[in-house]
Amino acid sequence: MNIKTQFNRADGTSPKIVSEPTLKRLPLYHRFLKEWQAAGHETVSCTDIGQDLDLDPTQVRKDLESVGVAGRPRIGYVLTNLTDGLEKFLGWNNVNDAFLVGAGSMGSALLGYRKFEQCGLKIVSAFDLDPSKIGTRIHGKHVLPLEKLPNLAQRMHILIGIITVPAAEAQAVADLMVEGGIRAIWNFAPIRLHAPEHVIIHNEDLYCSLAALSQKLFATLQSKSEKPGLKPKAATTAVPSN
Amino acid sequence: MNIKTQFNRADGTSPKIVSEPTLKRLPLYHRFLKEWQAAGHETVSCTDIGQDLDLDPTQVRKDLESVGVAGRPRIGYVLTNLTDGLEKFLGWNNVNDAFLVGAGSMGSALLGYRKFEQCGLKIVSAFDLDPSKIGTRIHGKHVLPLEKLPNLAQRMHILIGIITVPAAEAQAVADLMVEGGIRAIWNFAPIRLHAPEHVIIHNEDLYCSLAALSQKLFATLQSKSEKPGLKPKAATTAVPSN
């Protein structure tokens, strides 16, 4: 892997610093472009993209600016240019190897996400403490004993680690990853991890996400009930549970 | 479920509109408070919280303001007040029933997250199209035929739906959920869903999240290599794959 060319912009200039919101939208654009292409188009405008994804066209244009692909007024962007540019910019041509720790249900689910490889992430092995899991294969990936992680990570120059263990064990796993020279941790355990400054921690905390969802729902129901003449839609009858 | 009291603030005033970033931090505070309590403390300051979570104490204070629990200068907040206030505000005392569609690996993983119930979410049933899955139980929850969803959702006043099907099927599932009166959809499929305005779509798009992670990692490695005298840490030797 040559990191110097991993995130090249199509215009050859050095990569801009891109905000996280922008970065999370780029894959959406890529997906839409594939659909748009399948529908037989050869060019695409920011208006087209914005309409499908319900985004401001100006925002789309600004986001695409970071990718460094030039469009043409009145015509838009050439589809193939733009998809190629996005893939190059997102580093999807150069695959990063990753280790996953925690061969439970969430870990297994992630091991089965085959499309990660098209997005630059290849999970090469899983690790666990449970002797009944060690030695087995999940979605074709070996499950190895956790203690082997630091050494293997170092030898294989693994830079990305994925944590899918219970919260109580997550910090110990993170420590092993740091020991093995891992530089970015995708953490699915519901706990904030402590790590040296040079290690990136990216939290996928479903409980935090759930809180946001619940609150959004509540706010909607609440605002409905506050409009005069509209009753809240809450269930008032008893509901059978499982 | 009485939605009128679901998200009460401790001071009795009506709930403020809280930004999503704030909302996603509140569960972190709650978790820390539980630890802090276990460690024997009876009060807590924003400085304490900020130190553990690596957040600005002022931000913590601002966030807690939304919850409506009063603190005392020099002393901080009474722990039990604050945890109670957070739980009340986040609606964790009143559980919302939810349906999950897609009994694959991700769906099974979520069905096994028992702590969701402590956070106000009870997944009461799963749905699928696959006849080999229908009629079985996963983590104690029945798997029902998808076609029964709209009717059941309506009868049981289900407001939350969780989608863990492949991208290609997600929109059809969302349509059924809307038909069943579901008001909030937690979408794990990598696709943007279209739904009426009154339905909240909350996307958990791992591919977008992955893009952010990769880019953060790249930016770090890049900035290292740009400092004079420091070589990039990229792997230069061949790496055995699985």
Add this chain to the structure above:
DNA sequence: TAGATTGTTAATCGATTAACAATC
């Protein structure tokens, strides 16, 4: 009292949105 902390208001920062000239 002295000093840490809350509560709140003001300043800063960054992302989104608007405006508009250039252009095909």
Add this chain to the structure above:
DNA sequence: TAGATTGTTAATCGATTAACAATC
């Protein structure tokens, strides 16, 4: 040409951070 669209700069909006009086 007319009008849609890019590229870019300015304005707005909202979240974070700083400042500071009140207080225990």
